[in-house]
Amino acid sequence: MPGTPQPDPVDPAPPVNKVETATIKQKGELVAVGATSFVELLPDGDILKRPFPSNIHGNDRRREITTEAYVYDRLGPHRYLLQKKKWDPETCSLTLEYMPNGTLADYLAAHPDVSLERRKQWAVEAAGCVQLLHLALIYHCDIGPQNFLLDDRLGLKIIDFSGSSTDGSPTGIEPGFRYHDELSRGPSFKLDIFSLGSTMYFIMAGKHPFAELEDDEVIARFRARDFPDLTDVPLASVIQKCWSREVESVDDVINLLTV
Template sequence: MASNSSPGQSDFLFEMHDEQTKPVDHQQQGDAKPKVEYDFIRNAQGELISGGVTGIVELLENGTVLKAPYPGLDMDLHIQDIAKEADIYRRIGPHKRLIQMLDHSEEGLVLEYMKNGDLKTYLQSHSPIPIDLKLKWAYQVAEAVDLLHRNGVIHCDIKPRNLLLDTSFDIKIIDFSGSSLDGSRPTSGESTRFYLPRHWKDPSTVTTDLFALGSTIYEILYGTCPYRDIASDEVERLYKQHEFPDVSDEPWGQIIRRCWLSQFDSAADLQSAIWDIANFGS
């Protein structure tokens, strides 16, 4: 909700619902968002378009996006998380699987805007989607995750909502403010259907990202998240017993299951497996 006054000149009361990280995930039905409310007064810079655990995302009048830290008692921590995200963009540099970081200050990150939005919303609002396009997305997500891992980044929250589509409907991975950089402790985590069962003190690793990648590819190819209609507590129990949705009906099912069973050593290996099934080169 944006004020009717000119951007940057007015205050507004901001209420937001967004996904929580795994340790406090109380989601009960499918991938609907659990209700998390933030109420505060802040200066509006543009049109509110999104937000997460760390920051508010606004579309500015000049067509760029501002990711600003939440104000309040934890604002210093949010500023640190956004600074870490900026460090990740700087370390990796420009890449076709990343959006462009245009600026960074304590005000937040200025990023390029992807008008086609996030992949989850696109999957929900468009049907049918050609299988060739879905397989391309699966390959590109694996490519993006491999890029992060090769640069010392564990994403820690891979899911379709953290994947954007550019004007050519190619994938861009986003939201590194809660990620682990060079083994640092992450400040975000996967929601239940993307979460590799483990002790809560265990670190996030390549393997935990690849598990989430398996659930992401499942959602891309099947159009819905794993076990959408089952309560999260039951999903967690099933995952612990290695009881996953049946994916044996399609040739890519083995790839998804191997992600869930931690049978890939790297996202690059997963890329190769997707390439072989999709026959992109034929």
């Protein structure tokens, strides 16, 4: 499989134009639509991820998919990653293996009775996914339950590296999962760890932090260090340390989870 060249540095992307539209020539069943791309299930059982064919932000969308392909090449095969099947640089089309159990977010919504043992294992695996990235100097920048898939044994795999930062590169993607306003100024391991804490909260509590509030109010609460009540939430102390920035690395998080 040919390697993917490292994408050019990213200028801050302009806000997505909500009237941005284009005709999508489908090759399979449409299974997901994101901010920058769409995902299809192909007849052969693989997943095809392509950028929106837009004339407005087309270059940005293609750069983001190229970043994702590059991250897969840089990390290589790993149990926390999908298998990269094919990369077409001409169309910026990325073919990946399919995970029929879907996202962690959707699975927990459909199976609220998941055991505490399984939830704790997911917390460890989520931290392991982030550790894999950070050891390679990659910051995900959008960690959340929507960006973890479940394999046939319900093991976690981290996905969606379109907005990731490599070697400190800027990214035009804004984090989409309940982040601390002070951490939103650029890619960093602190942003990933904070979002990991929110992901672990979702795993344990079955809901987003301050799920009943609007995003602006959530940011205001976090800015004031007013965090959700963790009474009776498993792994509360680890989650709190992630939110309060009391850990120096994801290695510390894993140590806390596995003592």
